[in-house]
Amino acid sequence: MDTLSRFKPVALEHASRLINHGPTVLITSADGTRQNVMAAAWSMPVEFTPPRIAVVIDKNTFTRELIHASGIFGICVPGAAAMDLTFAVGSVSGREGDKFAQFNIDAVKGPVLGLPLLEHGIAAWMECKLISEKHTEDAYDTCFCEVVSAAADPQVFSGGHWEFNDGNRDLHTIHHLGAGNFALASDAVKAKTLAG
Numbered sequence: 001m002d003t004l005s006r007f008k009p010v011a012l013e014h015a016s017r018l019i020n021h022g023p024t025v026l027i028t029s030a031d032g033t034r035q036n037v038m039a040a041a042w043s044m045p046v047e048f049t050p051p052r053i054a055v056v057i058d059k060n061t062f063t064r065e066l067i068h069a070s071g072i073f074g075i076c077v078p079g080a081a082a083m084d085l086t087f088a089v090g091s092v093s094g095r096e097g098d099k100f101a102q103f104n105i106d107a108v109k110g111p112v113l114g115l116p117l118l119e120h121g122i123a124a125w126m127e128c129k130l131i132s133e134k135h136t137e138d139a140y141d142t143c144f145c146e147v148v149s150a151a152a153d154p155q156v157f158s159g160g161h162w163e164f165n166d167g168n169r170d171l172h173t174i175h176h177l178g179a180g181n182f183a184l185a186s187d188a189v190k191a192k193t194l195a196g
Helices: 012-018 062-070 080-089 134-140 166-171
Strands: 025-030 035-040 043-047 052-056 072-078 122-131 142-152 174-178 181-184
Touching: 012 122, 012 142, 025 062, 025 080, 035 062, 035 080, 052 122, 062 072, 072 080, 072 142, 080 166, 080 174, 080 181, 134 142
Parallel strands: none
Antiparallel strands: 025 035, 025 072, 043 052, 052 142, 072 122, 122 142, 174 181
């Protein structure tokens, strides 16, 4: 794994903003000898301080096996440049082979937990510790976690806010619509204050 590149740290109080708008994410996991990456369409912040997130990861996946073995996982927010990769890693199981090798994925080592994290074509990432909630994990495939570190590409996320524009379109986040179809986050716009 490489060392971190152009990404800049994101303050933990802003970590929820990295997925608050509902992008498809990539979940990375490792248990010391094995690693995996999968796509997940359902994730959301559930608490600001400390930053906590819920993500749906089917109990039968290789990713869940690795998360339960290690107690940690990464959440990477792919941009448009990683759309094909996102669809590819979401279409095969890690039990069939190492997706990092199969799809020639370069990973960086997370600064706190040492997780494999993606940065090429990625807008942001978070390192997370699993919060064990057996009932929700078993009944609803929902895993809760606490974010312990976060970083983003400053071309698209800076000062605690997304900055989508024509110059960074390859990093606009993707939103799965089903059957390999995605929508891209559009330009960021600011609401006007209404007199009332």
